[in-house]
Amino acid sequence: MVRDFLDFNDLTMAQWDRIFNLADDIYENPAKYADHCKNKILATLFYEPSTRTQLSFQSAMLKLGGSVIGFSGVGGSSVSKGESLKDTIKIVSGYADIIAIRHPKAGSAFAASLYASVPVINAGDGVHLHPTQTLLDLFTIGKYKNKKFTGLNIGICGDLLNGRTVHSLLRAFSMYRGNNFYLISNPDFKVPEKYLKALQTGNQIFTCEAIDECIDGLDIIYMTRLQKERLVSLDGVPFETAGYDMNLILDHTKLAKAKSDLMILHPLPKNNEIEASIDDDERALYFKQAELGVYIRMALLIILLENNTNRTSAEIQREEAEIRCENPNCILNDDDDTSNLPLLVNVNAGDACAYCEVEA
Ligand code: NCD
Secondary structure: OOOOEOOHHHOOHHHHHHHHHHHHHHHHOHHHHOOOOOOOEEEEEEOOOOOHHHHHHHHHHHHOOOEEEEEEOHHHOHHHHOOOHHHHHHHHHOOOOEEEEEEOOEOHHHHHHHHOOOOEEEEEEOOOEOHHHHHHHHHHHHHHOOOOOOOOEEEEEOOOOOOHHHHHHHHHHOOOOOOEEEEEOOHHHOOOHHHOOHHHOOOEEEEEOOHHHOHHHOOEEEEOOOOHHHHOOOOOOOHHHHOOOHHHOEOHHHHOOOOOOOEEEOOOOOOOOEOHHHHHOOOEOHHHHHHHHHHHHHHHHHHHHOOOOOOOHHHHOEEEOOOOOOOOOEHHHOOHHHHHOOOEEEHHHOOEEOOOOOEO
């Protein structure tokens, strides 16, 4: 098992299964685990807003008998006084046994893992990845599809460019074969190619601009909101023209054409991309999906805390780079303090920066 949980695909499928099976057991027998993390402390360092991820991590640790410290927004922490990521992580490593971090820069969780002496969990790093959301997405799909992750027609709709939950989910699905993906978005909001490369082997990928083009055949539709907070910093995409059109909103008329066992998923929070009354449809599983997040995060905390590995497997596969990453949203370009981070490339992804995966 890796020390940190940064990218879902750092784990082998046997390790995914171990987490899923443990989460199943915790879900069935929660009392058995009530003291499992007694005397352990989780630090939740949330530099960006969160309801579900932060509270479900906290709830997970409390249900395991442990304790929680942390901050929610940088306003109440020394980050607002100019403290660097490095200093914060070094300090918190002395206060907690495990850290869950959410940060606006891509690669920030990986950077934190290089500074930390305790395991680090990526709870969302900018527009990059959100692997614990993928854990709960797959856990939910497994529960409703009898653990069958092949032969599915999967629609993914919304802001596929900036949605980190989409990036992580597609990458995870590249480990399976025989699925059809319908990527439904405005042409300006398509999935970056790098998240599709591995998925192309053994799966079919279709691009759509309207839910109506594919809703009738789908087994799953994964809805996402427009990531408005990312657009302000996105060069060349004026916010006003980047809106949704009706073709990307799931309403009753479109849902009437769908299968009776369609799973409607959403990482939440949702805005207007799902008509509000659909919440009452039995196919709307997003609230259940969020609830299951507690059990899967309990399983993850148990497994990472019981393991004594010192390095991440991901780190071992990285090599020194000569060129500095130019992506302004990469942690390498965050502030002067991160200029001490090693310059690394991802060996498995050509010359891509190992932090944000943008090609040099
Ligand atoms: C997602 C995120 O933060 O990326 N939320 C979550 O963690 N459940 C999705 C989003 O904010 O749209």
